[in-house]
Amino acid sequence: MSHAPSSPPPELQLEQFLPYRLAHLAERISQSLAQIYAREFELSIAEWRILAWLHQRSSLTASQICELTDMDKARVSRAVKSLGERELLARQRTHRDQRSMRLSLTEAGQALMAEAIPLALAWEGELVDALSGAEYRDLFRLLNKLDARLDQLVEA
Amino acid sequence: MSHAPSSPPPELQLEQFLPYRLAHLAERISQSLAQIYAREFELSIAEWRILAWLHQRSSLTASQICELTDMDKARVSRAVKSLGERELLARQRTHRDQRSMRLSLTEAGQALMAEAIPLALAWEGELVDALSGAEYRDLFRLLNKLDARLDQLVEA
């Protein structure tokens, strides 16, 4: 705990501090979209993410969803339970491993996503209207780079 | 609720769905950084944000912090209380308005931030090492555009 004040106090501007800016923007976007999911379909963000991944991959276990979404297993378990009760997804014990559950969308789940996805994409469209096509691609490229860098930092 | 299935089912790929990508990346970054704050300084994210804004603006009320950070007033109130108990910030009733509190860093709060900020900036530096200077500026430009667009959408 050296308190040598020799070096000048460093400057921090939150507006230009990337972690803060990203967190803030992502939070605003999530909130806006969450409202739509909640109002139109009575889905939480966790539920929406699970349905979206199942729509894309057609069959996943709970632990795979945990990895894909970075949500912890309790949260996933609860969301899956709720979706199961609404019969939007089906669970079936795996043959090879009786511990895990194979999750997949039911007809109703498919139908709901067929309605929900266009809304989500339309909303995203309105948002990214702010960007040109090139900017949009750039943005993803930059996000990918940061993601990759984060992988490095975490494993290091 | 037209269920005319004339148009083909729209495609959604979460990896290329901006709200999801942003939320996911921001969450990973927040978590990494939160660990540092917690381990080194026993600060929550809410507490860190408040200290950082006070470092920058030197004096703010709780409701101003709510606006700046998009945190609700209960969360801010609790974080402020905790920081006050640790004597990292001081509260003083405003003269013009006896309801609000003028918050500012104490000496100890300044000292803590003098230690914390370099760590935060160093961590950010490691992260954005993934980007060139131009890419870094581009990223902020794009984030700014999205923020502005979001303002439009919200007020509309």
Add this chain to the structure above:
DNA sequence: AAAATAACGTTTCTTTTGAAACGATATGCT
């Protein structure tokens, strides 16, 4: 000036979250 309304920040109450304990199944070791 009095009464009604609104704003600031705290507290209470309810819901959501994450960590750890758990039952059940699988795997690895001797």
Add this chain to the structure above:
DNA sequence: AGCATATCGTTTCAAAAGAAACGTTATTTT
């Protein structure tokens, strides 16, 4: 085979978060 260890998903328990009610002070209306 038998025992230890690890993994899957659920549940329990404790901490964190948000919504609404509150006390207090300002502002607006009549």
